Amino acid sequence: MRQVFNIAYYETLHIMKDKVLTLLIIFVPLFYAFLCGAVYVSGVLTGIPLGVVDLDHSRLSREVVFAFENSPRFKIITEVDTYPLLEEGMKTGAIRAGVLIPEDFEKKAARNSGAEVLTVYDGSNLLWGYNIRKYTMEVVNQFHSNHAAAYMAGMGLNRHEIYDILDTVSLNVDVWYNPTFNYATFMLLGIMMMVIHQICLLAVGITVTREKERNCWIQYLASAAAPWKIFLGKSLPYFTTNCLNYGLLIWFNYCFIHVKTGGSLFLIILLGLLYAIIITGTGFFISLHAPNSLLVTRYLMLLSVPFFIISGYTWPQTHIPDLVNILARALPFTWMAEGFRLVALKNLNLPYLVPNMLALSVMAILSLFLALTFTKQRKPPADTGVFDLKNDC
C-alpha cells in the first residue's frame, strides 16, 4: 500500500501545482452549485405579469378580474388595457399572459348565451406556458365555484344546500413528492450530479496524459509497481475530492437552497461511492488511451448537455424514442440521476433502487476492470523508425 500512497502523494502535488486544476476540482463545483442554486432559488413562478383587457366594465367582468387579482401567482399590469397593447406586451415579454373580457359579457352571461372569457399565455417559453396554464385553471375553477354558489344563492338555495351541491363529487388533487411544484427541488438534484460528473471526469481525464506530455509516464511503465497500484495511487486524490464534492453539493443545496433531500443516508452514500468509482475509473481509462490533455478536455467538456438531455431527467423516458433510451441507459448519469431522485426526493428504499444499483454496480466493475488491467507494455516503434515518446508510451 505504501507504493499506492506514494503515487497518490505525487499526484496530489501535481494537482496543487496546477492552479487551474486545483481551482477546477475544489472551487468550481461549489461555484456552480452557488450559481445554479441562485438561479433556481425562488423555485416557483409567481408574480406572472398579466394584462387584462376588460371591454365590458360590468360587475361580472370585475369579478373575473378580481379572481385573477386575488391569485398570488399573477400580477396585473395596469398599463396594458387594450388589445393592441396586450399584443405588443406579449411580443416584447412585458406580460406573459392576458385575459380578454368581451363587450356585453354580463348580458350574455345573464342570458346564458355564450359569455366567453379568453385567456392567452406565452407559449414561446413552455415553463411560462405550462405554469400559466395550470395557474389559470386554478383561478378559473375557483371562479366557477364562487359564481355557481352566487347563482344558486340567487335561486333561493340556502348555504348548506349550496355547499352540498358544489361538493356532490369532490375531486381532491394531491401532489406527491414535490407538492409546491418547486423547480429548485426538481432541477438542482440532476444538475449537481452532472457537475460532479463533469468536474471529476475532466480532472482525472488528464492524470495520464499529463505524464505523457512531460515524458514521465514511461517511468510508471518501467517501475516495479503493478498497474492496479498505479491506478489506485493516481486515482485516489480524484476519488476523494469527488466524494467530498458530492457531499458538499448535497449539503449546500439542502442547507442554502432548501432542496428537498430526504431518504436513506446509507443509500445516498452508496450511490455516491458507485458514481465516484465509475467516473474515476472511466476517466483514468480515457486518460490512458488519449494522446494529450487538450483533446481530453475538449471532448469531455462537450458531454454534459447531451448526457443531461437524453437521460430522461427532464423530458420523460416514456416520451423518448427507444434508440435514444438505449444510448442513455449506457451512461452512468442516467442511472445516478434517477436513483438519486428516487432516494432523495421520493424517499424510497432499496427494493425500488435495485435496477439503478445493479446498473451502477456493473458499470463500476467494468470501469474498474478497464482501469486496473491496463498493460504496461510499450507500443513498438513506428514504421518510420522515429521513436515518438509521447504516442508510443
Next chain:
Amino acid sequence: MAIMGREFTYMWRDRELRNILLVGPLLGLLLFYATYSVQALTDIPTAVADLDRSTASRELTDYIGSAENLNIVACPNSFEEVEELIKKGKIVVGVVIPENYGKNVSLRRQARVEMIVDGSNMIYATNATGAVLSVTRSVGAKAGVQSLIAKGVHPDQAIGAYQSISFREEPWFNPTLNYAYFVVLALALNFWQQCCTIAACMNIIGETGVGSWRQLKAAGVSKLRLFFCKSAIQICTFMLIVCPIYALSFTVFKLPVHCSFGELFLFNLAFVIALHSVGTLASSIAPNAVDATRFGMIVALPSFIVSGYTWPLEAMPGFVQQLAKIVPHTWFFQGINYLTFKNPGWHFMVHFYLAFFLIAVACYGAATIFTCRK
C-alpha cells in the same frame, strides 16, 4: 490573406477541432431532435382504481380516459397498488374512486374521489395537474347540474349556474405547446456555441503558446494584423458551421421561425463576434491551451441555465440577472427566442446588438492589453 489562409489550414489540420466543429453541432441537433421527437407531452400514464364498479364510477373512468393528455394504462384494485405504481414510476396520475361512489352520487351525498399526481418530474407534473384540473372542473359541474335538476330546478337554470360563463385558453406563439419547438434549436445552438468556444479559446494561446511565437515576433509581424486576420477567419468558420443547423431545423425539422433569414444571420453574426471575444480573452490570460479551454468552458457550460431560456430571468434574484447580462449567451438565447417565436421588430432587438457590441469591445480590449505584454 496569407495569415487567413494559414489560420484556416491550422484549423483544418487540427483533427480534433475539425471533428468538433464539423460533426459536433450537427450530431447534437440530431440527438436533441430525436429525444424530443414526440414533441408534446400527451398520453400521461394514468391508473384508475375503481373500488365501486358501479355505472357512475365506470362513467367517471371513461371520462378520465377521454380527458386530454391522460392515458389509462392500469386499473389497480386498491389504493396501495396505485401507491406502488407511482413509487415505481409506472404511472404519473393515480385516481381512486371509493366504494359506494355510485350510491352516494345517486343519493346526492358527497362523494370524494382522490387524484394523486407524481410531482417528482415537474414537466410531467405541471401537465398532469393541468389535465386533472380540467377533469375536476367538468366532473364537478356535471354532478352539480344533476343535483340541481334533482332538486327540481329547471335544466336551463341548472346549466346556467355552471356554464353561463366559459373560459377559452389560447397559447400564443406556440399553439400546440410543442416542446421540440421550444428547446431543440436552442439546445443545438448551445452545443454549437460550446464547440465555437473551444475553437475561440485557441486564438491567442495557439500562437503565443508555441515556440514559433518568437519567430513571428522577430519577423516583425503586426500582432494586431495577425490576430485580426485569425479572428476574421474563425468568425467566418463559426458562421459557416451554424448554417446547416438552421437549414436542417427550419426545412427538415420544420421548427418555427418568424423573422427573416437576413435578421437571423445578422443577429447570429453579432453573437459570434461577442462569443469569439470571450474566447479570445480566455486564451489571452491562460498559460496554456488546456487552461484556455477550461476558462472558456467554465463560462460556456452554465451559460444556458443562467441565460433564462428555460427558467425565466425574471424569476432569478437581481444579482444573478445582472451577472447573466455580462455574458453574450444570455442575450443570444433570449434573442433567438424572440426572433424565432415573436419577431418583435428591429427597435426591440437594438438592445441586444448593443449588448453584443459592448461585450465584444470590453473583451477584445482586455485581450489586446494582455496580448501586448506577450
